[in-house]
Structures are given as C-alpha cells and as structure tokens.
Amino acid sequence: MTVALPEQATRKYDLGFARWVRDNVNGGAKMSMCMQCGMCSGSCPIGTEMDQGPRKLFMMIRAGMKDEVFNSSTIWNCTSCYNCTVRCPRGVPVTYIIQDLAAKAVEFGYVKKVENARFAKAFWWSAKTFGRTDERLMTAKYYFSFGLVEGMKRGLANLKIAIGMVRTKRMHIGMPHKIKDTKGLQAILAKAAEIDARESKGGA
C-alpha cells in the first residue's frame, strides 16, 4: 500500500505529483536527474506500441498529469528489456520506475481490465498458492479472466503450442508443482503486505 495520491494538478508548475512519484515509486528518487534527452524512448524496442514513451511520460509526471500517466499504454507495454536503464546518461532507473507506475495504477484503481493487470493477478495467485509459477494454470486463469467464451477462444488459438509443450515434456499433466512450506511463504507475504500498509500510513 502506498501513500495516498495527490490531486490532479490544476495550476502550472504544480509539482505535487512529481514529488509523490519521487517519494513513493521505486527508483523515483532519481527522476529529477532526467534531462529529457530521449535516449530511453529511442532505445525502446516497443515504442511503436506506446502512446507516449518514457521520455514524454516523465515530462507528464513533472506537469502533474496524474490521470494521463496512469492511463498511459506506456506503462503496460514495457517488456522489461532494460535498454533505457543501462543507456540513460543520467543514471535514471527508467525500467523500475515504469514497472512500479504499473503497480501503482493497479493499486489506485486506474486499471482493472488491461491484460497486464489480469496477467499479474493470475501470476501472483500461482506464486502465492503454490510458491511457484504453474505456467499451465496461470495461463488458463489469465485466459478465462476475459470470460468463458473469450477464454476458450484464447485457449484454442494456442492449442497447438500447448500440445507441442506437452509432447516435449515442457508442460506436465497432473498436480501443480508446489513448494514444501506454502504456509510459511504465505505468512511471509501476508506480513510484507502488513508492513507496507503500516509504513504508508506513517507517511513519507
């Protein structure tokens, strides 16, 4: 859980949102180093699928455009290739910031329906329940999060791949692979969530 978001900026030079990002987003403390050179967007393999790209997104953060930032496709199409991060001449961990903005967008209810949020939900369910990613169940849960018909459609579209995976023993049939101490792991994750809630109440 994170400190509550500030209001959307209504006047010029309102740095409320930029400060919130600085204090609450992973890597955000380095955002002020950004000099808008565009190395990040130029290095991005998937910029064509983004409305803004990282450079513009960072400027929007400075401009206080909170809603536009959290609704931007830029935070959802990042493939975590880390080109921007290693190339940034100012040492801004661009990938970490983009990734965490995605988490915050989910936390503050901006997006519930985008693929990534559904995928992340299915992924975390598997990690928490079994302690491991069960690629079969996670994918099925993701597909069927779109509803029964769409789930079947997506499943059928990938049937050939699934058969190939089963045939080559890269997808097993049977019970999920579980860690021994699922209870211990779940206790750790619950405690971590509790600490998060406690710290965000304390304020940053």
Place this chain on the structure above:
Amino acid sequence: MSDTKKFTYYPGCSSLGSGAHLDRSIRAIAPKLGVELEELEDWNCCGASVGHIEGGQLANTSLSGRNLAHAQQQGPQDIVTGCAACYLNTHGAAEKIKSDVKLRENVNEALGAAGLKYDEDRRVRHVCEVIVNEVGLDKVREAVTNPLDGLKVAGYVGCQTVRPFAETEGGGEYDTFDDPQFLDDFIEACGAEAVEYDVKTACCGGSVSVMKPEKTLHLIKKILDAAVEADADVIATPCPLCQTNVEMYQDAINKKFGTDFNIPVVFYSQIMAVAFGMDGKKDAALDQNIIKATKLEAAAK
C-alpha cells in the same frame, strides 16, 4: 575432477515447465566444467517481471528474500541460476538489500513470520557469468570431444542475462550490455561457427509476448529474419523465455506475415552437451525442442 567449485543452484519455475531443457542440460554439463550444483532447498518463484504489480514491492522482494535466507542456511557458497529473470530478481534483491538498511529490516520482519532470516550479503550469479569468470573458456574447450564443425549458430543473448547487471561490479562485469561476446565465444569453443548476428540483444517481448503477442510478434520476427539472413542452422540463447517465445510463435508469425520460418531455437547448454560428447537426449535434452534441431541431433553421440 579435482578443483570443483560448489554452488547453490536455483533452477526457477521454468525448469519445471517451458525451460525444462535448460535445466536438464545445465545439470548435465556442470560436472564437465568443474561445477557442483546443489539445489536450493524449497526454492520459490522470483516474481519475474510482474510479481510486484499484484503483490507489491515488499512482498515481491520478500520472495527473493526467502530464497536468500534458505541459501544462507544451506552453506557459504554463491547462488547460481540459469534463468534470466531469476537472476535479475534474485541478484537485484540481494544488491538492494545490501545497500538499503530499511529494506533489509522490512524483509527480515516479513521473513520472521516463517522463522527465517537473511543477515548477510550473498552473491547471486548467472551460469553464463560463472562459465566466463570461474570456469574459463579454456576449460570449455578442453571439455569438447565432439567439435561441431560446420554448424552455424546465431547467438541470441536477449535482454536480462546482460541487462542491467553485466557491466556492474556486483554482476561480475562479464560482458557488455549492447554487444556481449560470451555467447559467440561459447559457440566457437564448441567448434561451431558463430554467425554475424546484429540483433543479439534485441528483445523477444518478454512476458508481454505471453499476454498479448499481437503487440510483439514483429519483435520476434526481427530475431528470426536476422538468423535466416545469416544462414544460421540454429538460434542459441541463454534465456528460457526467449527460447520459448522465439520457438513457439513461429507459426503465428508465419500466419501474420506470410513467412515460412521453421528455425530451431536451443540453449547454449544443449550445444555444449553435444560438443562435450554427451547423450543428445538424456543430457542435451534435444527431445524437448518443439522445432527439432536436426543438425545438432545428427551431431550428437
């Protein structure tokens, strides 16, 4: 072999699924390289590139914290993993915990819920980095009994094996972000030819390719196009997600772009197993590639 170095081995979730052939071939070649792998006790998921979205940053880091705590209990040896995402997350978490007192405190408070603690700084390494820095290419060459003359290989490194840690002190400084050489070196050490391959650190789309391939098929096409252009017999990669994405989407790419790709995509460790004269199935796990690497299979003992 006398000078064997022991590691705590973290196979990662893909080792039980889509990347089973990476795990199998790594375990096969390790003894030939003087590396002893002891599996990490009750290891869990690393969180990959999406764990933080639903779980939050601290819970996600605590996943790695639990693995680090188990490694600490297990012995003083470094952790090693063959999976790019496991490496990124576990190494990244260890480095962050090392430099952030508050985070260490929080992670340990969470770990305390299961009676665990992590109060040291454990080195987390990638198998490729270990081969470069600990084993050395000479030892790889020495292990080759079945040189792969005439096999043309496109060395596709991908992203997270070298980014963001390859050029950092903690990452072992084993290669560069943009133009890594280690994979071509492995290929050549095995007697095969590493073809010119400009897109070696291009992105396969990662998990975005899994959830919405319509956005990323063009990225994978680039990787395939360059391999065909270089006349490669096979693409070799260290990353389990790269291997799966580049292999399994060839049909979809052919449908979308009217191409006719059918290029095998294997792991460097499968190539090494064959070059080390090991069994093509049991050790090199070539039976686990959906697109059969026929030339490599033919070369296998």
